Amino acid sequence: MKKYSLISGMLVLTTVLAACGGSDEENAEAQTNGNGAEGNNNAAEGNDVGEEDVTSLGSDEAEVELSFWLFGATGYPELAEEYIEENPEVSISFQEIDMEDHHNNLFTALSAGSGAPDMAAIEVSEIDSYKQAEDRFVNMYDLGAEEIEGDYLDWVWQIGQNVEGDFQFGIPTDIGPTVMYYRTDVFEEAGLDSDPEAVEDMIQTWEDYEEVAATILEETGKPMADNPETVFNAKRDQADQAYFNEENELILDSTPYVKEAYDDTAEMIQNDYVANLGMWTPEWGGAMAEGDYATLLAPAWMQGVIKGNAPDATEWRVASMPEGGGNWGGSWITIPEQSEHAEEAYEFLTWLLAPEQQLKAFENMGLFPSTPEVYDMPEFADATDEYFGGQNTAEIFAESALQVEHVHKGPQYGDVNAEILTGLENVYDGIDPEEEWEDILNRVEQRISR
């Protein structure tokens, strides 16, 4: 009897202790993890946001009360003041929180079937995992979205819809066209011309890139790139297929593109052209300020990160990506099916994300517009950036944005990507790339077939 009560007592205790096990630690790690999936950062990462920020606009007597969940610093609440003035019957409350918490909250609210807002942002790395749940969202086409479709870049619009193209989940906000940031001092030290135009002429293809890498390594001992992740991302995004086909079958082994990107990156790692400064680590930021590597293959929003990490540096410049840009980042605003004011929300969104407002969001917060019309507006086209030596950076980003093609990703895209990046790290540590590739295929298979 005594034994019995002991064991049952332990069972209860185990249950209680197990249930009380920490979950409070999970929140704060987002900022520090270096291994995050693709596009972990939004356009406005450089601007810090408080823990939680709720802004309410409009009068309490407004007939329609809209709620809007956002992450990062978008400046949308300030922008929306103008809309509220013109539409006094509407009031909007904005909730702006950390990106990971935002997506967790949204996922839970959608899964539970209650508690979701009238409008919610979803980031590019997350959106594909929501696409199997069409019944949880309002189809923007039912609200007349084909009228505004033409305002947006095709590939951006397509990321926000299902494979068949008849269900539009969200309206695009900003994007992250990729470019090549580089350090003039490293180029000069290697005896190369560091003028943006000259650099662009010098590095047209990946072969050129490797040649320059060899010269820089020989002359200065510095690597060409910061880590395998940025190099691999840049190469992968130039292919027209990624990890899955449109039926969400894994095509890692049956199409050549990813393997090529992997092989080329592995080769550059083995040639010591690539350092391994994990993204978002202190070393990575420090190297950005010191100029410990020559180029950073990164999206438009990275300029905020560079300016934040290296506020006094004057050596950073921007050139276009060899062989064409890709996209890294951006969000879509969706209307959950739970919303009782879908039409009013849609009205507001078409205003907020229209070209005129996207220009303002760009001017205020550096959100790069997804509406090509803005690229020709004089306020945008003539803007220069003193930090980058007075370069007209926006034009280079815009050029990159116009080159991007739509690539289907699929819900497990982030898992596959994480395994490949792990593999590239292992290559950096000395594992044979071919063996590692087999390992990657095995790991991916284990991870996604469940």
Place this chain on the structure above:
Amino acid sequence: MSSPKGAVSENGPLEQKKQGVKERKISQRIRNMVSGYLFISPFYLLFAVFGIFPILFSFYLAFFRWDGLTEMEFVGLNNFNIIFNDPLFWKSLYNTIVIGLMGTAPQLIAALILAFALNSVLVKYKGLFRLAVFLPYVTSIVAVAIVFSVIFSNQESGLVNSFLGLFGIDPITWTRSEWGAKFAISAMIFWRWLGYNTIIYLAGMQSIPNDLYEAAKIDGASLRQQLWYVTIPMLKPFIIFTVFTGTIGALQVFAEPHIFQGRAGREEGITVVLYLYRDAFVSNFFGTASATAIVLFFIIIIFSVINMYFANRIGQSKKVGTGK
């Protein structure tokens, strides 16, 4: 039994009165009961919503395939089949046990020695030392993990690596090497929990009556013998408690490797909880994650039973009771 009618009518009012009192008594008892339950209900309601329900639901979920948004699909025992055939699951279990042993076992021994030192009459400024030893426990795990990530940096210029460099040892890639990662994670656990266990042991030691030590001294026991034959046997309940919580804590290690190796985790440091977290909240496979949680639940029970068995034997020296 038939009784005369008169008697009944005679007893009637009294009986009724008695019954009335009894009724009131019962209702009073029920009322007391109700108010008692009401007083304790906040805990049970919260526990039902945030404790029991999720536990039961995850048992249920373990037999389904669910991505959190679309329909659940019954798959029987397939989720268990999947995780038992996943080498990474076994690797995570192995890591959990190794990290648990490396982080917990030396820690409990060190805590015991520290507590003994703090309890001895020789140490001055006891309050200060007690505070200093306990302080790490107060820091948030996330902060600990971030600081340790900097200390155990892969770069040659990292604190530990540059220290090792003084002895001509090559820099170690802490986050990505088999034993480097385990060592760094164990070090975090060791550092953070040492003070907690020390304080518990210290409290235990202070409850040991001085007479026992005096008697031991009179019998000529050395310091080591005092520790071994007086302190440790008397501390048994405290040791059982710390071993018990330490084991459960070790089997649930999550935040340290999660931050040290990044959101996606790596096989060198992935623990069972990290494995199931990744399955559920990175990949949206809630079924296999729940199955893992249940397996972990039973593993914890098994470990606790084993623990209990060994912890019970602590201090049961053969010499006890022989009346030597």
